[in-house]
Amino acid sequence: MTASDPEQPGLISSGADCGIKLCLDCHRVCQAEDVRCPRCGSKVRSRKKDSLSRCWALTLTAALFYIPANMLPIMIVGRFGRSTPDTIMSGVLELIHHGMAPIALLVFTASILVPLMKLLGMVWLLVCVHTRRINPGRQTALYRLIVWIGRWSMLDIFIISLLVALVQFGHLGTVTAGPAVLAFAAVVVLTMWAAMSFDPRLLWDRSRPFSLRGDQQ
Amino acid sequence: MSDEKIAVKADLKERRRVPAIWLLPLIALMIVAFLIWRTLYQHGLEVHVNFDSAKGMQVGKTEVRYNGLAVGKVARMTMTKDLDGVDVELEMDRQMQKYLRDNSQFWLVQPQLSVAGVSGLDTLVSGNYIAFKPSEKGERQLSFSALKSPPAPGIEEGGLSLVLQADELSSVQEGSPVYYRRLKIGEVTRYALSSDNERVDVHVYIKPMFTHLVRKNTRFWNAGGVDISGGLTHLKVRTQSLISIIQGGVALYTPQWEEKEPKASDGTRFPLYNDYDAAEAGIRITIKFPLDVALGQEKSKILFHGMEVGIIKNTSFNEDYSAIIAEAVIRPEARNILVKGARFWMVAPQINLKGITGLETLLAGRYIAMDVSQVDMKIAEPEKDFMGLASKPPASPSSPGLHLELRADSLEGLSQGSPVLYRKMPVGEVESYTLGKQGVVIKILIKPKYQHLVNKSTLFWNISGVTLEGGLQGFKVRAGTLNSMISGGIAFKTPDPDAAKVPNKTRFVLYDDMTRASETGKVIHIQFESADGLQVGTRLKYKGLEMGKVTELDLDDAKKAIKASVLLNEGADWLARKGSRFWLVKPKLGLTNTAHLETLLTGLYISVSPARSQAAARRDVFIADPRAPDDQPRSGGLRIRLVSAQLGSIKPGNPVYYREIPVGVVTGFKLGNPANKVIIFLNIEDRYAPLVTHKSRFWNASGVDFHFGLFSGARLRTESLEAVLAGGVAFATPEQGHRVAPETSFELAEQPQAEWLKWAPAIVYPE
Numbered sequence: 007m008t009a010s011d012p013e014q015p016g017l018i019s020s021g022a023d024c025g026i027k028l029c030l031d032c033h034r035v036c037q038a039e040d041v042r043c044p045r046c047g048s049k050v051r052s053r054k055k056d057s058l059s060r061c062w063a064l065t066l067t068a069a070l071f072y073i074p075a076n077m078l079p080i081m082i083v084g085r086f087g088r089s090t091p092d093t094i095m096s097g098v099l100e101l102i103h104h105g106m107a108p109i110a111l112l113v114f115t116a117s118i119l120v121p122l123m124k125l126l127g128m129v130w131l132l133v134c135v136h137t138r139r140i141n142p143g144r145q146t147a148l149y150r151l152i153v154w155i156g157r158w159s160m161l162d163i164f165i166i167s168l169l170v171a172l173v174q175f176g177h178l179g180t181v182t183a184g185p186a187v188l189a190f191a192a193v194v195v196l197t198m199w200a201a202m203s204f205d206p207r208l209l210w211d212r213s214r215p216f217s218l219r220g221d222q223q
Numbered sequence: 224m225s226d227e228k229i230a231v232k233a234d235l236k237e238r239r240r241v242p243a244i245w246l247l248p249l250i251a252l253m254i255v256a257f258l259i260w261r262t263l264y265q266h267g268l269e270v271h272v273n274f275d276s277a278k279g280m281q282v283g284k285t286e287v288r289y290n291g292l293a294v295g296k297v298a299r300m301t302m303t304k305d306l307d308g309v310d311v312e313l314e315m316d317r318q319m320q321k322y323l324r325d326n327s328q329f330w331l332v333q334p335q336l337s338v339a340g341v342s343g344l345d346t347l348v349s350g351n352y353i354a355f356k357p358s359e360k361g362e363r364q365l366s367f368s369a370l371k372s373p374p375a376p377g378i379e380e381g382g383l384s385l386v387l388q389a390d391e392l393s394s395v396q397e398g399s400p401v402y403y404r405r406l407k408i409g410e411v412t413r414y415a416l417s418s419d420n421e422r423v424d425v426h427v428y429i430k431p432m433f434t435h436l437v438r439k440n441t442r443f444w445n446a447g448g449v450d451i452s453g454g455l456t457h458l459k460v461r462t463q464s465l466i467s468i469i470q471g472g473v474a475l476y477t478p479q480w481e482e483k484e485p486k487a488s489d490g491t492r493f494p495l496y497n498d499y500d501a502a503e504a505g506i507r508i509t510i511k512f513p514l515d516v517a518l519g520q521e522k523s524k525i526l527f528h529g530m531e532v533g534i535i536k537n538t539s540f541n542e543d544y545s546a547i548i549a550e551a552v553i554r555p556e557a558r559n560i561l562v563k564g565a566r567f568w569m570v571a572p573q574i575n576l577k578g579i580t581g582l583e584t585l586l587a588g589r590y591i592a593m594d595v596s597q598v599d600m601k602i603a604e605p606e607k608d609f610m611g612l613a614s615k616p617p618a619s620p621s622s623p624g625l626h627l628e629l630r631a632d633s634l635e636g637l638s639q640g641s642p643v644l645y646r647k648m649p650v651g652e653v654e655s656y657t658l659g660k661q662g663v664v665i666k667i668l669i670k671p672k673y674q675h676l677v678n679k680s681t682l683f684w685n686i687s688g689v690t691l692e693g694g695l696q697g698f699k700v701r702a703g704t705l706n707s708m709i710s711g712g713i714a715f716k717t718p719d720p721d722a723a724k725v726p727n728k729t730r731f732v733l734y735d736d737m738t739r740a741s742e743t744g745k746v747i748h749i750q751f752e753s754a755d756g757l758q759v760g761t762r763l764k765y766k767g768l769e770m771g772k773v774t775e776l777d778l779d780d781a782k783k784a785i786k787a788s789v790l791l792n793e794g795a796d797w798l799a800r801k802g803s804r805f806w807l808v809k810p811k812l813g814l815t816n817t818a819h820l821e822t823l824l825t826g827l828y829i830s831v832s833p834a835r836s837q838a839a840a841r842r843d844v845f846i847a848d849p850r851a852p853d854d855q856p857r858s859g860g861l862r863i864r865l866v867s868a869q870l871g872s873i874k875p876g877n878p879v880y881y882r883e884i885p886v887g888v889v890t891g892f893k894l895g896n897p898a899n900k901v902i903i904f905l906n907i908e909d910r911y912a913p914l915v916t917h918k919s920r921f922w923n924a925s926g927v928d929f930h931f932g933l934f935s936g937a938r939l940r941t942e943s944l945e946a947v948l949a950g951g952v953a954f955a956t957p958e959q960g961h962r963v964a965p966e967t968s969f970e971l972a973e974q975p976q977a978e979w980l981k982w983a984p985a986i987v988y989p990e
Binding site for chain 1: 242244245247248250251252254255258259262283284
């Protein structure tokens with residue numbers, strides 16, 4: 007595991023070892039004993055506070071919300087007085103049914119697969135941190151992917167909110183947001199928060215076999 | 224290491240504090256748990272509905288709607304095991320749970336396009352949906368059978384659902400309008416065969432604002448299509464609206480005369496009549512007719528004194544085929560005459576040599592006449608089953624009007640229903656006739672209005688057919704109305720309007736004709752030697768004027784003479800006095816005397832010489848003279864007598880000449896008594912009466928007076944050629960003198976003396 011580590015073990019590989027820490031707000035390097043950033047005044051910690059715990063909680067919450075987000079109708083399309091509630095999956099199936107497989111694939115990926123992958127990715131990262139089965143390079147890459155993709159997960163919500171705002175033709179056709187929208191939005195937000203609360207430096211901390219305080223602040 | 228251990232300890236202490244962030248998954252868990260719970264337990268009810276077909280239904284899409292609001296949707300569809308239908312699993316809103324009961328109804332709403340309108344149009348774009356009608360009554364239920372068609376709408380909306388029972392569906396369809404005064408007030412919701420397959424139940428729905436129009440006695444009839452009715456004289460075409468022609472419809476109305484009935488309630492059953500006319504009829508009765516009544520197939524009308532009160536709906540035989548049962552429907556307004564004792568009979572056209580009856584039925588069809596004249600309406604009991612009669616029954620004695628009995632020798636063309644005319648106006652009719660001991664008894668009924676026209680002095684006579692009277696002298700055709708010529712008839716007159724009134728059943732004589740009836744004068748009896756030339760109808764004449772007629776010829780009691788009963792005309796009673804003399808006038812045809820030639824053509828007649836004195840006693844029986852009395856005074860002449868030894872060739876009718884001009888006539892002669900002379904009666908014309916004085920001399924002018932002398936030569940003298948042939952009397956008067964009294968006697972000379980012939984007195988006589 008560590009054999010592939012390009013950095014040499016035993017060398018100074020974290021700021022804590024050098025008695026310094028980074029202000030995450032203004033990125034000033036502060037002394038280890040500094041409680042607040044001398045420059046911007048924000049609290050400075052060696053590692054994010056309760057990173058793993060928060061991440062777990064948020065991820066778990068997101069996972070819980072993922073269930074109603076997929077089970078409840080996300081969008082209710084009313085045509086001629088007749089409303090058809092669609093869950094995300096039924097929407098996908100309908101798209102396939104209507105011969106729009108690429109779009110279905112897109113929606114499936116964006117709305118089901120990506121949140122799911124995010125959740126699984128987070129869980130994977132957390133589990134890895136706990137079990138110290140660390141491959142910091144790949145896991146950091148995964149973390150970057152999760153953070154990057156997080157902002158795109160709101161696509162569905164944007165589309166639905168746009169449709170709800172635009173498609174209000176009374177009897178001819180209306181689009182209403184279903185209860186799953188909230189859950190879905192919660193999933194997206196919570197996974198983003200989870201990703202944000204995760205401190206990828208822990209990966210590196212844990213990758214050092216001699217570090218005893220890596221998972222501490 | 225100890226530091227480390229302390230640090231670890233501290234670490235552990237710190238870890239015991241659960242970060243606040245863990246509230247988040249807790250809350251999320253609660254939310255999700257709630258959602259899952261709601262999904263699992265608060266999710267829609269599973270309701271199974273059995274449909275005939277799943278046409279247009281889609282799983283997950285087809286909604287269940289109540290009043291347009293989605294309350295559920297199709298969750299699953301499976302065929303039933305016997306492939307008879309589709310078991311549709313519905314997911315109903317949980318809040319509908321308490322409305323899912325026995326009486327809840329489900330049906331499929333499909334677009335319907337018809338002439339009457341478009342319904343379910345929304346389904347054209349949104350697809351079919353399942354309609355749900357909740358119910359708050361009955362057991363809770365989760366398994367239903369769908370209706371095949373929408374249920375009768377709107378009980379909960381306040382409308383009225385009615386069931387109309389029709390014999391056949393005709394043109395009524397679902398959605399056919401229901402009209403009241405051609406205003407659409409509802410529609411036919413559905414129809415079905417009745418449970419006994421005998422009728423069609425048509426369910427109609429009346430809109431809430433019109434429910435008050437439907438009462439228990441409201442009539443419904445099929446207003447579809449075009450109803451053409453009536454006879455040739457009054458054709459009626461009835462339609463409701465154009466739509467109803469094509470699509471059919473139901474119309475209703477409530478008869479005015481029974482508006483008091485209560486309002487109809489939901490589900491009331493009404494009969495649906497075929498047409499307007501049928502709808503009017505209401506009360507069903509049966510009439511049992513004898514088999515010989517040809518009721519026919521057509522719907523005979525029932526007329527009550529000419530007013531239509533009902534119609535025969537159906538005819539059938541009774542069980543043993545001994546009678547015809549006619550089912551009739553009587554209009555409600557005539558319900559009061561449906562009483563025990565009401566009579567029905569068939570009126571059919573009858574054409575025979577005597578006449579045509581029921582002529583109107585040729586055009587209008589046979590009909591059933593009805594009558595309650597035998598019933599006392601005050602105590603009449605209602606009745607629904609009647610016995611029909613083959614022909615018109617006689618009126619009952621209690622029916623209004625004057626019932627009279629006429630006795631006649633024969634019917635003479637009269638028949639039931641023949642009119643009784645007064646001044647050629649019908650005032651009654653022949654009710655019936657029966658054979659009596661002395662001919663025929665005809666019962667007639669005079670309408671109450673004309674009852675006063677009949678009294679003791681009334682005379683009836685038959686005006687049936689045509690009476691032809693007269694001979695070569697002239698014809699007289701007498702007929703009543705054309706109707707009476709054909710169908711017979713009776714006329715009457717009442718000479719004395721003040722005579723006593725007559726009660727019912729009074730008997731009168733029906734005379735053969737008006738003349739007979741008019742012969743109301745005195746009847747006298749004249750005895751003749753023989754009836755030679757006499758016959759019934761031989762006239763009695765006085766001075767050529769008819770005074771009476773022989774009505775009867777018979778042998779007298781002793782069977783020695785002929786007794787002729789002569790009916791004197793009105794005003795001729797004065798002839799029946801003692802002293803009147805009667806004789807038979809026969810034609811005379813001889814060489815010298817032809818008289819009464821007209822009797823050859825007109826028949827003999829009886830002449831009368833009335834009694835001289837109008838004060839003479841009345842008498843009824845006379846003995847006829849064998850020939851015209853000789854001393855019968857000629858009208859206004861001077862009667863004188865001649866006395867002669869021989870009659871010579873003088874005959875009655877010979878002229879009496881004065882200066883060879885006939886001024887009188889020999890009226891007769893007789894042997895004098897003692898018989899040593901002959902008395903000859905002369906009658907001198909009135910204006911020539913002054914020519915006769917006491918000094919007048921009469922001579923026989925008959926024959927030829929031929930003198931031949933040697934010195935005087937031959938001299939021929941005659942009065943005239945007629946006198947030569949027929950004989951005659953001539954006279955001369957010497958000077959003007961006093962008129963002689965009648966019956967003065969003169970001597971008849973054989974020859975005139977020469978000086979008589981020279982007498983030429985200037986006697987003035989009236990021109």
